[in-house]
Amino acid sequence: MSLDRETVRRVAKLARIKVDDERLDALAPELNAIIGFVEQLDEVDVTGVEPMTSVAKQKLRWRADQVTDGGQAVKVTANAPESDMNFFAVPKVVE
Numbered sequence: 001m002s003l004d005r006e007t008v009r010r011v012a013k014l015a016r017i018k019v020d021d022e023r024l025d026a027l028a029p030e031l032n033a034i035i036g037f038v039e040q041l042d043e044v045d046v047t048g049v050e051p052m053t054s055v056a057k058q059k060l061r062w063r064a065d066q067v068t069d070g071g072q073a074v075k076v077t078a079n080a081p082e083s084d085m086n087f088f089a090v091p092k093v094v095e
Contacts, residue, residue, distance in 0.1 A: 008027050
């Protein structure tokens with residue numbers, strides 16, 4: 001796959017990157033090199049290789065799904081500049 005000037009411009013726009021017109025021609029070969037590297041991955045034989053989520057085998061530790069810190073609203077809002085009925089009170093920002 002070979003990227004031309006207009007494709008590079010479109011990619012930059014989609015990525016929301018401002019690229020000057022004089023840099024578009026210089027970026028095309030760089031992006032083509034990146035795409036060429038990624039296309040090399042298609043040549044790798046992955047038959048029999050299981051998908052993995054991490055390079056290290058690990059098992060997540062589970063904990064019981066219990067509420068253990070509830071009922072402390074007064075302590076939580078104690079340092080708030082302003083609170084109302086154990087909720088943080090903030091100034092109105094939208095009228």
